[in-house]
Amino acid sequence: MAIAAAAVFIPVRVLADTAPDNTATQAAGVAADTVWVVVAAVLVLFMQAGFAMLEVGFTRMKNVGTVVAKILVNLSIASIVYWAVGFAFAFGAAASGVFPIIGGTGFVPRFLPGSVIDLPQLSTSTAPAAAKFFFEFVFCAVSLAIVWGTMLERTKFIVYIIFAVPFAGFIYPLISHWLFGGGWLMSHFGAQDFAGSTVVHLTGATAGFAGLLLLGPRIGKYGKDGKPNAIPGHNMPLAQLGVIILWFGWFGFNPGSTLNATQLHFADVVITTNLAAAAGALGAMAAIYFVQKSLDVGMIGNGAIAALVAITAPSGYVQPFFAIVIGAVAGVIVVFGVIAIDKILDDPVGALSAHGLAGIWGTLSCGLFTDPDLAGFNGVGEGGLFYTHRFNQLGAQALAVGVAFVTVFVLSFTIFYAIKKTVGLRVSERHEIDGLDISEHGMWGYPEQFMPVPGGAYIHPDALSDPARRLAGTAPANVSVAAESRA
Amino acid sequence: MRKIEAIIRPEKLQAVQDALDGLGASGLTVTEVLGCGAQRGYTEMYRGTRANISLQRKVKIEVVVPQVRADGVVEAIQKAAHTGEVGDGKIFVTVVEQAIRIRTGEKGDEIVQHRIPEHWGH
Numbered sequence A: 001m002a003i004a005a006a007a008v009f010i011p012v013r014v015l016a017d018t019a020p021d022n023t024a025t026q027a028a029g030v031a032a033d034t035v036w037v038v039v040a041a042v043l044v045l046f047m048q049a050g051f052a053m054l055e056v057g058f059t060r061m062k063n064v065g066t067v068v069a070k071i072l073v074n075l076s077i078a079s080i081v082y083w084a085v086g087f088a089f090a091f092g093a094a095a096s097g098v099f100p101i102i103g104g105t106g107f108v109p110r111f112l113p114g115s116v117i118d119l120p121q122l123s124t125s126t127a128p129a130a131a132k133f134f135f136e137f138v139f140c141a142v143s144l145a146i147v148w149g150t151m152l153e154r155t156k157f158i159v160y161i162i163f164a165v166p167f168a169g170f171i172y173p174l175i176s177h178w179l180f181g182g183g184w185l186m187s188h189f190g191a192q193d194f195a196g197s198t199v200v201h202l203t204g205a206t207a208g209f210a211g212l213l214l215l216g217p218r219i220g221k222y223g224k225d226g227k228p229n230a231i232p233g234h235n236m237p238l239a240q241l242g243v244i245i246l247w248f249g250w251f252g253f254n255p256g257s258t259l260n261a262t263q264l265h266f267a268d269v270v271i272t273t274n275l276a277a278a279a280g281a282l283g284a285m286a287a288i289y290f291v292q293k294s295l296d297v298g299m300i301g302n303g304a305i306a307a308l309v310a311i312t313a314p315s316g317y318v319q320p321f322f323a324i325v326i327g328a329v330a331g332v333i334v335v336f337g338v339i340a341i342d343k344i345l346d347d348p349v350g351a352l353s354a355h356g357l358a359g360i361w362g363t364l365s366c367g368l369f370t371d372p373d374l375a376g377f378n379g380v381g382e383g384g385l386f387y388t389h390r391f392n393q394l395g396a397q398a399l400a401v402g403v404a405f406v407t408v409f410v411l412s413f414t415i416f417y418a419i420k421k422t423v424g425l426r427v428s429e430r431h432e433i434d435g436l437d438i439s440e441h442g443m444w445g446y447p448e449q450f451m452p453v454p455g456g457a458y459i460h461p462d463a464l465s466d467p468a469r470r471l472a473g474t475a476p477a478n479v480s481v482a483a484e485s486r487a
Numbered sequence B: 001m002r003k004i005e006a007i008i009r010p011e012k013l014q015a016v017q018d019a020l021d022g023l024g025a026s027g028l029t030v031t032e033v034l035g036c037g038a039q040r041g042y043t044e045m046y047r048g049t050r051a052n053i054s055l056q057r058k059v060k061i062e063v064v065v066p067q068v069r070a071d072g073v074v075e076a077i078q079k080a081a082h083t084g085e086v087g088d089g090k091i092f093v094t095v096v097e098q099a100i101r102i103r104t105g106e107k108g109d110e111i112v113q114h115r116i117p118e119h120w121g122h
Helices: A011-018 A022-057 A061-091 A129-151 A157-179 A197-215 A236-253 A265-292 A297-312 A320-342 A351-369 A372-378 A392-421 A429-434 A436-441 A482-486 B010-023 B067-080
Strands: B002-008 B029-035 B042-046 B049-053 B056-065 B089-095
Touching: A022 A061, A022 A129, A022 A236, A022 A297, A061 A129, A061 A157, A061 A436, A129 A157, A129 A197, A129 A236, A129 A351, A157 A197, A157 A392, A157 A436, A197 A297, A197 A351, A197 A392, A236 A265, A236 A297, A265 A297, A265 A320, A297 A320, A297 A351, A320 A351, A351 A392, A429 A436, B002 B010, B002 B067, B010 B056, B010 B067, B056 B067, B067 B089
Parallel strands: none
Antiparallel strands: B002 B056, B002 B089, B029 B056, B042 B049
């Protein structure tokens, strides 16, 4: 999210010195930036469909309705809470003593055309505050969606509603402020996180980890001997459609994090993002074949997601070759991560690996591969170990990962613990076996799979208007008593 | 009357149906079933975790015919459902006391006669 660029890189400024109608040129630049930020935000919003399909595909048929309901309700809660308080904590201004920790202006913001709010870290983007707000909100919604991948098929719906409020209102904005909004991790230590491998993905996965520890595995996941059983998701095509939607949406997520079109850096980010995803799918394909001698469909998709998560932090800082390295390594990490974690923790979609481990790897990879020229362009930190032969940046990255993990874990665990002790995290055993669709929502996601539906199809032959569509040799007059004639 | 019950491979259903159709056998009940026999199960790998599938998907067909037709029907099913691999299934023949057509109340061999009824075959 680092957009503090040196003025010399901004073509608009260069033109402004020479062009006679510099106000018109500047207005065009502002419009271009604004359009790009809003379009990118809408692409990121569409990632909700990707998460919905990914989760639906990896769950059983009795639990699909609750997944999509959860996505819609969480998106709605985050929309309002982030507008009311989250954005101000993340990007608002504050006294210099407080600002490294948290922002504090712009609660329940009011917008007018082109209105400017005091957003210290976003001030170098020419897009208006409304565009910036919406772009940052959809990131919050993505992070919240990631939380629940670990907790599917057994969580009470009320938990989704309750936890969304502190997460969108405080936990996510806090980490977001430290690494996007000008807080201490970026301003004092130069930690780089271009689009949120840590801020968005590790934060979501860590909250999910805290919840999962308090929630426990699904019934039947572990046998009496403690060995994991496979609980296959019901629809691999839907899960992979989710992967492709996420891949598509990521072109808003990473390239949009320039918050700027006129400096043209967003096009470079498109390339690193796509190359990493490709390398991740292939890396995971190779790794799972190495492990089980077959090409697990879900794992190939997990590889693409893990690579996209990993390239999120370095996408604006690294060159294409290293994007491939980062993606391929993420694809391998997710395969071994899912298999290892599955032995002790029931994470139906593999979020702990794809968003947690890959998020950590991606954040650290800045410390290895950040191009010094791009660190300068973005105005955060310095080049990675590979260029500088110094460990400074890697240390800053490790600090960011550790701080974010501990902070989010402590806050989330506390909130989930309070929920567990009050309304409870988990549905009853009876409801879990029946499925959350019927027990929590009173309806099925796939009704005809579970119950006779009135008016269901029975094609009476008389209903066919075209006699030719009747089966051959079937005229009533032709009925013959074959048994007697052949006996 | 005899009831002929056969557990067959799902992919052989059409061949068996065609064979019975060729005999003019009417009335066929088909059920999708799970079961285990000499074939045992198979192993699925899901995200690196092994899942042992001990019950195989099979199709059960039931057809009731007059006693004199039973051997012919059994022979036709055995031939049509045969692949020679383990897992081809089994055929069971039992005696049936009585048969009643619900629509008319008719009873006995007459209602399980081999016919070529309306909409039968393809």
